[in-house]
Amino acid sequence: MDDLERRDEVRNICRGDVRQLARTLTEVENSPTESTRNLLKALYRKTGGSWVMGITGSPGAGKSTLVEALARHYRKAGEKVGIVAVDPTSPFSGGALLGDRVRMQNLFTDPGVFIRSMATRGRLGGLSSAVDDALLVLAAGGFKRLMVETVGVGQDEVDVVRTADVVLVLLVPGMGDDIQSIKAGIMEIGDIFVINKADRPDAMKTEREIRAVLSLAARDDGWDPPIVQTVATRGQGIDEVAEAVEAYRRFTDQEGAASRRRAFLCRQKVLEMIRDRMAQQVVDEIGPEELDRWAQRMANREVDPYTLVDRIFERSGLTK
Ligand SMILES: Nc1nc2c(ncn2[C@@H]2O[C@H](COP(=O)(O)OP(=O)(O)O)[C@@H](O)[C@H]2O)c(=O)[nH]1
Numbered sequence: 001m002d003d004l005e006r007r008d009e010v011r012n013i014c015r016g017d018v019r020q021l022a023r024t025l026t027e028v029e030n031s032p033t034e035s036t037r038n039l040l041k042a043l044y045r046k047t048g049g050s051w052v053m054g055i056t057g058s059p060g061a062g063k064s065t066l067v068e069a070l071a072r073h074y075r076k077a078g079e080k081v082g083i084v085a086v087d088p089t090s091p092f093s094g095g096a097l098l099g100d101r102v103r104m105q106n107l108f109t110d111p112g113v114f115i116r117s118m119a120t121r122g123r124l125g126g127l128s129s130a131v132d133d134a135l136l137v138l139a140a141g142g143f144k145r146l147m148v149e150t151v152g153v154g155q156d157e158v159d160v161v162r163t164a165d166v167v168l169v170l171l172v173p174g175m176g177d178d179i180q181s182i183k184a185g186i187m188e189i190g191d192i193f194v195i196n197k198a199d200r201p202d203a204m205k206t207e208r209e210i211r212a213v214l215s216l217a218a219r220d221d222g223w224d225p226p227i228v229q230t231v232a233t234r235g236q237g238i239d240e241v242a243e244a245v246e247a248y249r250r251f252t253d254q255e256g257a258a259s260r261r262r263a264f265l266c267r268q269k270v271l272e273m274i275r276d277r278m279a280q281q282v283v284d285e286i287g288p289e290e291l292d293r294w295a296q297r298m299a300n301r302e303v304d305p306y307t308l309v310d311r312i313f314e315r316s317g318l319t320k
């Protein structure tokens with residue numbers, strides 16, 4: 001199939017047609033085919049100028065609430081906002097209290113906001129390529145201010161936000177030891193730290209703890225991650241978060257760091273796509289049952305993984 005056959009879809013997406021966007025996002029999430037790739041190729045040429053904010057933190061930290069408040073902030077400035085929530089507990093995915101949904105309703109009916117939730121299951125190649133493609137579709141739809149919400153646990157989720165243009169790590173007061181234990185995972189990917197639920201006691205203490213952890217390792221790029229306190233439910237501190245985000249954007253643009261970082265991420269992405277596509281090709285070639293049989297033999301220690309991969313490569317014609 002070539003681009004021509006999907007020309008109407010491309011046009012609809014670029015017009016920001018909500019139903020078309022929803023359909024295409026489902027296709028991208030579940031079963032991207034060669035035809036999907038052709039569509040994405042056509043869309044890629046229509047994108048650019050979009051900017052991705054990754055928001056991560058523990059379940060219940062207030063990520064969705066913050067994302068919602070930020071969405072309102074950017075809407076006031078006339079920006080179109082695209083949101084991808086990778087969070088099983090997200091109100092966006094319908095797992096929320098009724099109150100949350102009622103609160104969200106005017107965002108849902110605003111055509112300038114597109115919210116999509118994504119499950120952590122999914123296609124071969126994993127979550128981050130599914131999210132990347134979803135963001136591409138939204139960008140083509142004119143949603144230039146993009147936000148991705150993920151829980152800050154699990155490598156998949158961390159990988160997803162890692163590729164964002166700016167990473168916001170959300171913490172709540174009174175985490176204490178938690179900050180120590182999560183620091184290995186997400187502390188070093190945070191460009192901005194948000195202490196949400198600052199209406200609770202000990203927000204200042206938490207800020208000092210974060211400061212202490214951050215001071216252990218200076219960043220290569222010289223950026224000193226700001227810490228902002230918010231009460232997302234009341235919209236407090238949201239302007240400050242947005243200001244910190246713009247400051248970081250200016251910083252990375254100025255240093256040329258943004259384009260270096262993009263080039264680095266593009267390299268990662270290409271390698272990842274090669275891996276995915278080769279893996280898919282191999283699975284298609286030898287068949288999933290055969291793969292299962294080999295895996296069982298390996299589990300029985302009848303074959304070592306090196307020999308196994310050699311054989312599979314031979315079988316699928318990948319060895320030169
Ligand atoms: N007290 C207080 N509660 C908040 C604040 N922000 C969010 N919440 C509540 O915390 C709960 C979890 O919020 P949610 O945004 O769903 O968290 P997520 O799991 O990180 O997306 C909800 O009941 C929110 O209303 C805040 O700043 N202060």
Ligand SMILES: [Mg+2]
Nearest residue numbers: 064087089090
């Ligand atoms: Mg959430």
